[in-house]
Amino acid sequence: MKTFSKSLLALTTLTLSAQMLAAPVSAAPRSTDNGTSYTYNMNAASTAQTATIQNSVNMRDAASTSGKVIRKLTQGETVSVLEKTNANWYQVKDSQGNVGFVSANSNYIKVNGASNPSTGSSNSVNTNNSNNDDKQPISSSVEGVIKTGMSYLGTPYEFGSNRSNTQTFDCSDFVRHIFKQSAGVTLPADSRQQGSYVKDKGTAKNSISQLKRGDLMFFMSYKGSKASSYAGVNKNTERITHVGVYLGDGQVLHTYSVDSGGVRVDTVTGKAWEHRFLFGGSVI
Missing domain, CATH: 2.30.30.40 (SH3 Domains)
Structure with a gap:
């Protein structure tokens, strides 16, 4: 009888231990x-x-x-x-x-x-x-444009590049080419005209946080790396000197100099690019 009781006690202990091990574990919030x-x-x-x-x-x-x-x-x-x-x-x-x-x-x-x-x-x-850009709907045409643009990563920069080939790009030529090649959208030839195109469509946004993936981004001339360098600047009267394509998550696909290596992806937020930003908007 004592042997039976000991066996029963051991079996009960093993059962309880197994139940405790099987219980789900989660941390506090x-x-x-x-x-x-x-x-x-x-x-x-x-x-x-x-x-x-x-x-x-x-x-x-x-x-x-x-x-x-x-x-x-x-x-x-x-x-x-x-x-x-x-x-x-x-x-x-x-x-x-x-x-x-x-x-x-x-x-x-x-x-x-x-x-x-x-x-x-x-x-x-x-x-x-x-203002969460990742919540915005992303069309297949926009993804096609970005995919096309990414295929040109490293293509050399040339100011006033030849619009009839893809051997080199300047900023507006690059943007114009990838939208035409992928989406069939023919944009104006230079960045200022492209900015006017966006404004005429009524899609212009003054904050980067309002932009969607695939929107164009327009920038003024470089005045310094710090925000203080742009204090007092009236962005409504500043001239557009650069354009790129917003990728979301604070990044831009663009090309801007020979030394930078041509077509590339850069972080905008927290950089001089953020201070230089004028407005952006959709063209599709």
Whole structure:
């Protein structure tokens, strides 16, 4: 009888231990630097898919372009996808252990494998941001233009380039060519006329945060690297001297000098480009 009781007690202990190990584990809600809170589901992490970064993109502490930048993920880098937060954002973990959010746009990230991570119901993320460029609808024609533009990365810069070939580009020639080649849209020949074209369409926006992917961006002349260099400047009367294509996430596709290497992608926000920005808008 004593032997039977000991066996029963051991069996009960093993059963309870197994139940405790099988119970789902989740962390308490975390608070980010900008006040956004979310719950990190530990079970989701254990089955995370991997993804490859297609082009440099910011990892942010919130699923919003207003979120603080944790670091910039570089092309070819592999990350773990913890969850597809919504249609526009993935929550990912990099090789350094940083957890953050990146744009779900295929121009920036490609999930490895046939299936995409499902949107989790356990995560509560504040994505209330009326100026979130990643929330804007992106047409296939815009993506075609950007894909065409990216195919010319590294093409040499030449001021007053020959409009009849693609051996070299200046800023307005590059923009004009990729829109015509991909979308069949014929833009004016120079950047100032292209700016007028956007204004005539009624799509001009004065804030970078209002721009959509594929919009044109117009800039004034360089006056210095600091914001103070542009203090007191009346942007309504400044002359357009440069144009590029907005990629979203604070980046521009353009070409501007021989020394810079020709067609390239640059970060606008936090740089002199941001201070030089006049307005932007859609042409499609």
